Amino acid sequence: MEMISKADTAIILGAALWRDKPSPALQERLDGVLALYKAGLVKTMILSGGYGGLASTISEAEGMQQYLIERGVPKENLFLDDQAVNTFQNLKYSKTIMAENKLNSAIIISHDFHLARALDIANYLEYEQVAGYAVKSKVLHPVYHQAREIVSVTKWKLEWLLLKVGLLSPHAIK
Numbered sequence: 001m002e003m004i005s006k007a008d009t010a011i012i013l014g015a016a017l018w019r020d021k022p023s024p025a026l027q028e029r030l031d032g033v034l035a036l037y038k039a040g041l042v043k044t045m046i047l048s049g050g051y052g053g054l055a056s057t058i059s060e061a062e063g064m065q066q067y068l069i070e071r072g073v074p075k076e077n078l079f080l081d082d083q084a085v086n087t088f089q090n091l092k093y094s095k096t097i098m099a100e101n102k103l104n105s106a107i108i109i110s111h112d113f114h115l116a117r118a119l120d121i122a123n124y125l126e127y128e129q130v131a132g133y134a135v136k137s138k139v140l141h142p143v144y145h146q147a148r149e150i151v152s153v154t155k156w157k158l159e160w161l162l163l164k165v166g167l168l169s170p171h172a173i174k
Contacts (some may be wrong), residue, residue: 004133008103009079010042011094013087013110013118014049014060022067023053024139025111026060030067032109032135037073042107045073046097048081048090087114087152088159088173091121105129111137113149117156124160 010033015026022030036042045068049060056063059082069075079101081093091108098106106127108118112134122130137145162168 004036004041004107004131006041007105007107007129007131008042009044009046009098009101009105010036010107010109010133011046011048011091012064013090013108013114014047014064014084017053017056017058017060017063019055020053020058020063020066022060022063025137026064027067028135028137028139029109029111030064032133034068034071034073036107036109036133044077044079044101044103046079046081046094046106048084048094050083050085050089052085086174087118088121088156088170091118091125091127092170095125095127105131107131107133109133109135111135111140111145113142113146114152117149117153120160121156124163 012029012033016023033045047061047064051059061080061082065078065080068078079097081097084090084093108122110118115132115134119132159168159173
């Protein structure tokens, strides 16, 4: 495990559910947070992801919750954001959950190709104490997902610029 400091909470960014179960890629992120949890680096977790998985009837957050409870994490240690549909919303809503529960520091968990953008968004949203934990995928196609992330970073940088100059509202980011 890479060197990482203890934090009040971990934020797990959603990925797809398949028939109400975490996809293999989401399982990688969840297994990453379980390693941090078992190492005593986090006690609570914010599970962030809305609806729309493959033939799923529950939100990504609910699917993550089931997975973690089945692996021994107490339900009371899990906070759910079942509304977010993108990384910006994941982190915006997670910051609200942190404030409501007096959590000051967070570790964001995502795949390595996605983490830099997530941390940049957290910086824009003025997270006080945030770190990242990168999961390396064994199930995702690296060329496809890295290329897709280049497009996503470009989109985010344009949104960031429009936010800074006042031509875009944070509520408008979809």
